[in-house]
Amino acid sequence: MCFWIHDEHKEAIIATKDIRCWKITYSHTVHKDGFVSVVQAFRYKFNKTYKTTLGICDRSITRGFHSYSKKPYGTLYNKTIYCIIPKGSKYYYNPSFDEYVSNQIIPIKVVRNKYYYE
Numbered sequence: 001m002c003f004w005i006h007d008e009h010k011e012a013i014i015a016t017k018d019i020r021c022w023k024i025t026y027s028h029t030v031h032k033d034g035f036v037s038v039v040q041a042f043r044y045k046f047n048k049t050y051k052t053t054l055g056i057c058d059r060s061i062t063r064g065f066h067s068y069s070k071k072p073y074g075t076l077y078n079k080t081i082y083c084i085i086p087k088g089s090k091y092y093y094n095p096s097f098d099e100y101v102s103n104q105i106i107p108i109k110v111v112r113n114k115y116y117y118e
Helices: none
Strands: 019-026 034-036 043-045 055-057 060-063 065-068 078-085 090-094 099-102 104-111
Touching: 019 034, 019 104, 034 104, 065 078, 065 104
Parallel strands: none
Antiparallel strands: 019 065, 019 078, 034 043, 055 060, 065 099, 078 104, 090 099
């Protein structure tokens, strides 16, 4: 999945504190110890720190941990995962999509979805 670098946020930011964020995944991929990501089928365990090197190509980022800065609305078929981008992580932010991509992430727990029809 590509992340487009926003014109107003062209440089990576170093997190000066933990950043709250959210991932979304299919309900059937969540289990008591973790979940599987939608796009890359990456297997996450809760409360484990994951690290990678950001892959940058021109104005997009091709490798990194994608997450949302706002809790997304859910559906009956997906789950929202509360995560943290830990202090010291390198990240980019795209305000057009309320999206982060970072070199580190810690999935914490499944949170109750707020549905569109509530």
